[in-house]
């Protein structure tokens with residue numbers, strides 16, 4: 662469903678992504694691993710169209726989307742939960758969720774909304790609170806819920822456990838596992854928290870200095886070779 666071929670990106674003279682290729686199938690969770698600053702967030706932004714690429718291609722279901730704008734990619738079924746969550750702090754939880762549903766019809770929206778409240782019951786209790794008054798973990802849940810309300814084919818999560826308390830990390834893990842078991846979505850999970858990614862991923866890719874230096878199935882993820890690229 663997602664095919665990335667030889668992506669190259671630069672920040673000025675700095676060559677940030679160097680020929681990155683990866684693929685991801687429906688029903689699969691791919692972990693994107695790597696130390697701080699190796700280019701993970703840059704790659705995700707290129708996939709969402711927030712940053713332009715210098716060379717290479719991104720395909721979704723066989724269609725070349727390399728030149729499409731973020732909103733066009735969103736309407737094709739890509740949802741992005743950025744690092745730091747970027748919820749609307751002054752809007753209520755309900756209003757934040759409505760932003761995610763903007764592209765859906767009334768009937769579709771209420772069905773998806775029911776499913777999302779099952780996944781994140783806490784959001785139902787907090788519908789009228791302002792986003793900015795939620796805890797960091799609740800904001801992360803809100804950001805994931807908002808992305809799911811667009812009913813995506815591919816959800817891209819940038820470090821969903823960053824700065825979040827263990828009990829909510831567990832809840833977020835459960836949701837990702839459920840989405841994976843449903844089998845109708847592809848999940849790209851960028852993570853520094855190795856054990857979390859190891860539990861959830863089917864396959865992994867490791868970036869180092871903008872290059873893919875290791876990849877494989879989940880059973881190979883715990884190897885010395887992979888750990889070497891992640892050790893600080």
Ligand SMILES: Nc1ncnc2c1ncn2[C@@H]1O[C@H](COP(=O)(O)OP(=O)(O)OP(=O)(O)O)[C@@H](O)[C@H]1O
Pocket residue numbers: 672675677695696697698699700701702703704744
């Ligand atoms: N807007 C920017 N302008 C110039 N350089 C940038 C910009 N954003 C990131 N960089 C640099 O590009 C490199 C890759 O950054 P990126 O944020 O993609 O890394 P990362 O692997 O996601 O790290 P982290 O885990 O800290 O988010 C880093 O050296 C970073 O300093």
